[in-house]
Amino acid sequence: xxxxxxxxxxxxxxxxxxxxxxxxxxxxxxxxxxxxxxxxxxxxxxxxxxxxxxxxxxxxxxxxxxxxxxxxxxxxxxxxxxxxxxxxxxxxxxxxxxxxxxxxxxxxxxxxxxxxxxxxxxxxxxxxxxxxxxxxxxxxx
Numbered sequence: 808x809x810x811x812x813x814x815x816x817x818x819x820x821x822x823x824x825x826x827x828x829x830x831x832x833x834x835x836x837x838x839x840x841x842x843x844x845x846x847x848x849x850x851x852x853x854x855x856x857x858x859x860x861x862x863x864x865x866x867x868x869x870x871x872x873x874x875x876x877x878x879x880x881x882x883x884x885x886x887x888x889x890x891x892x893x894x895x896x897x898x899x900x901x902x903x904x905x906x907x908x909x910x911x912x913x914x915x916x917x918x919x920x921x922x923x924x925x926x927x928x929x930x931x932x933x934x935x936x937x938x939x940x941x942x943x944x945x946x947x948x
Contacts, residue, residue: 831933832886835875837867837871841867866938871939883925884903885921889922903918
């Protein structure tokens, strides 16, 4: 990661977001567990490794959280349940009330689709955030 200013492309060209839903979920999860100070960074570093640069991590973490804050309550609920609590789609379907006797689709498939839609909305917000786009570019190089 770099602390450079975001690169803006001439003519308003759209930069490619070359990560899949798993990477988007990992960024969401990262925002919840990233070190918030030097002590956290030191405690999270493996023995013999240098701790991460907290300023750069906080910049990315804040950018991710800004994007998450733009989601609806239901979208945040789905993402937090799957990526933070690590519950199953079936359990999420129960929480969302999708497992009803007369419901033709299963709760787990409805919960999976709700989570997939939430990831798509989060990706849209990520695309509009220059800090996240610079981070993604650094992954792709």
